[in-house]
Amino acid sequence: MDIEYCLQIALRKVNGYTIRRCTYEDLKAVIDINLKTLPEHYTEYFFESLLREIPEAFIIAEINNAVVGYIMCKLEFGFSNFRKLGFVKKGHVVSIALLPEHRGKKIGEALMIEGINGISSRKGDEIYxxxxxxxxxxxxxxxxxxxxxxxxxxxxxxxxxxxxxxxxELS
Ligand SMILES: CC(C)(COP(=O)(O)OP(=O)(O)OC[C@H]1O[C@@H](n2cnc3c(N)ncnc32)[C@H](O)[C@@H]1OP(=O)(O)O)[C@@H](O)C(=O)NCCC(=O)NCCS
Structure with missing residues (x-):
């Protein structure tokens, strides 16, 4: 990984946790968290394809070099949830989760905000x-x-x- 990429992915610190973009090396930890915390699971290929499709909105939380939470999103085109007959670019929050011992510390909120920022940076009109x-x-x-x-x-x-x-609604 080059230094420019490292700088680009460090988004913010919250309560000692680093919020940054996910990398392919992080995916195993993300999949583990998904398996432990939610009943909705996906194939490895699906996680990889979301990271490829919109890395700006695939964000992880990390502490002491361990990944403890993630948000991953998709970009879609479809009917607006706000405007009748409007056809819009929509971000879809596919999954967000934190390991139980790391909840209640504003990390979920930070992941959501960075996910929303990622969708906005790709000119999404709405998120659902x-x-x-x-x-x-x-x-x-x-x-x-x-x-x-x-x-x-x-x-x-x-x-x-x-x-x-x-x-x-973002726009
Ligand atoms: C949902 C989840 C991501 C929230 O993350 P978190 O880091 O614990 O939440 P935060 O500390 O950032 O809290 C932010 C806000 O969320 C809400 N919230 C978080 N935990 C809450 C709780 N136990 N009860 C009520 N509201 C809560 C509050 O509005 C809170 O804001 P406030 O503290 O100003 O009142 C986390 O609980 C989680 O991983 N849950 C299991 C997986 C899951 O359910 N994912 C969502 C699937 S759709």
């Missing part, structure tokens, strides 16, 4: 995500950042739970 209706902490985080619940997706998850579809 799905979240379990029972996931009070995540819903509260998204609301805090200005996301609105646009609809309820019935039985969205494999176990039958509904999802809140939440979205944020």
């Amino acid at each position: 995500l799905e979240v379990r209706t029972s996931n009070v902490s995540a819903i509260s985080l998204y609301r805090k950042l200005g996301f609105q619940t646009k609809s309820i997706l019935k039985s969205y998850y494999r176990d039958g739970e509904d999802a809140n579809l939440m979205a944020l």
Whole structure:
């Protein structure tokens, strides 16, 4: 990795944690965190393809040289969640998670903000995500950042739970 790339990926420090762009070397740790923290899992190829597609919005949190959290997003084109009949460029927050012992320290918020910045830097008009209706902490985080619940997706998850579809307008 060259020095320019290192400088480019160090985004900020929060409570002793480094928030920076993910690299291919970080992917194994990211996949481990996903397996430990969420029921929705993906193939290694999928993680790699998101990192290739939009590295600006694939961000990790690190402390003592260990990756402890991540956010990864996709770029899509589709109908606006805000404007009738509008066709827009949308960022999709595919997954965000922190290991349990690192929660409640504003790291999730920092990951979301950098993910949003990454989507904005690619000229996304909006961002959206799905979240379990029972996931009070995540819903509260998204609301805090200005996301609105646009609809309820019935039985969205494999176990039958509904999802809140939440979205944020960027432009
Ligand atoms: C959701 C998650 C990423 C939040 O990260 P975090 O670092 O713990 O959250 P932060 O410390 O940055 O908190 C930011 C805001 O989130 C909300 N929040 C976080 N934890 C909360 C809790 N336990 N209860 C209620 N609200 C909470 C609050 O609005 C908080 O702002 P405040 O402290 O000013 O009130 C983290 O809890 C997590 O990894 N959860 C498991 C995986 C998951 O559910 N991912 C989301 C899938 S859609």
